[in-house]
Amino acid sequence: VTRVAFVGRRGEHATSALSAPAGGLDPAWIEYRGDGPALLSALAGLRPDVVVVFAPASVPAGLLAEVDALTLGFDAEPLPRTDEARVRPAALWELMQLSRADAGQFDRLVTTDPLAAAAARGAGVDVWRSLPLPVDDPWYAPVRRGSRPLRAAFLGPSTPHRERWLIPVKHQFDVLHVAHGLWGERLRDRLDRIDVALNLHGEPYASFEDRLLLHLASGHLVVSEPLAPRHGLEPGVDLLEVENPRRLVLALERLAAHPAVWDGVRRRGRRKAEAFRASRVWPRLLADLRDDVAAFGRARRSR
């Protein structure tokens, strides 16, 4: 059995960790809010074989250097991408933070965006793998049938770009917008009450939001801005993509009139989410981590 400590903020990352033993992993959660000594103390108590850190840039450089365990950083923040003509300042800042944090304390780094991984390598941050954040098993639910009236929601902070999309929708439909962080039972309660989830980018740049897979796993029909990367999700098959706010309104109009429309997409999306189930992904990823370190050593950790 491999003991794994997942380190992060519960409100942001707990749905992506593994909460129960699976595939030879014995998981534990460590809440981390910037208190380095407390993190080291918790790790000393757990004595894990592997430490997985969500948001690795939030960990001070060198903090984990002496931890006697394999360390994996899993970064889901927006980083500069190879397909962008102009680098976003916020993404560049994230990359700088990651670059500093990765100073010798992570055996391997994972990012959620393969296009960002290539750019990060160019900046000297060695990205080992790229995959989306998994979804913990308890969040998987049966497919939810379309309802009348429409039960749609958007979960995420408000931004000017998102409001440009949401305002026309809110004028016409009673769409729930949860702008502040929800987690645990309150999040589950919210997810249980909807059957259509809107996925909107924070800025006018294509990306892949962490919450999207959580919605698919929850059995929701996802209506999204175009995604990049898609991580294998197919528009019109696993989810609906809409190119502008007007088309989002049209899609919701159709759903309001015919709740069962796109039932096939709901079901296929829920099935596709199985590939991202935490009990499937984490054992595979961490076994690969162990093998990769055995094959290529830990020397790569220091840049």
Add this chain to the structure above:
Amino acid sequence: MAALPVCLLATSDPAAAELARRLPDATLAARAAEVEGRAFDVAVAWDWRATLELFAVEARRHAYRVDGFAHHRMGEWDAERIPAALSYDLPVDFLATGRWVADALAELRPASRVLLVPDGVDPPPAAAVAPAAGGPVRVLVDDRWLPDGAPSVARDAVGRATAPLAADWLGRADDTATEAAALAQADVLLRLDPVDGVLGSPLRAMRAGVVPVVLASGGQAELVEHDVTGIVADVEDPAGTARRLDALAADPEALARLRAAARERAAAWPDREAAAAAWTAALAELTATEPPRDAAWPDRLMGDALAAAAAWHTQHQHLTAAVHEALAAAEAARRTARGRLLTRLRGGSGQ
């Protein structure tokens, strides 16, 4: 088991002809007109196109063999995606070639009968070819599923690997004989298909003792166990896949272990005789009882038609908007050029 007259409606798939030869009383037809005037116990559409004429064949039961969902491979702009999607709503019995297909169909059409009839595979070669000691890992890339012009993650991965690899590629025109010859010279088959296909060339590869590298898509769960009988890679992650290839190159023992386990797993898969027997049993089951009453109603058909038409309509609007944008840009450029010319003719600099 008594022979059941069965009609297989198929166009050009050699697997259909192979099966027809092994079933005791089967007729292979490309068109319903070829069997006009004859009556069958079961008529089977081999793929979604064949459903077009399925009900023109006189038979007690009408069935549809499904090895994947054709519309999942078609772009949203492809109008054929609509009839392909609707074919799974027809009032038929389903014959699924994989567990994953059977499960998906059972969920979509809970009232319909869904029976499992695996595609058989040929016997394995006498012995898997061992890689030359110290030689490069031989990687065979199967991108035949990839739409024309689409970027290949598999090629990218091979290019990024730092270990010396001997790479070969299967072309779209390559048949199963060419594939078998290529597999005999390979250690690893790379098929990074996000939709399905694991029960195709990866299965045949495993039969030949070749390690499949696939994605967690249709069929993987029933055939490829990660790091045991193959490698499960991540979608759109060429660097990560390259790293897996590097790891295999660095560890000949692991490669040999995977090859042996892959071969053993595939050996348990039904061969063509066993597959024909499964077909015979399934056909007998279909004819032994009446189809469930509720399966006679295509209750999903109109909803799926509406959904497919909406998706296509959206794409049509998108394309129209793009064309208008391009025309407007061309017109603006033309006016600018004309303005400059006029300015120059009037004696201005035009700069």
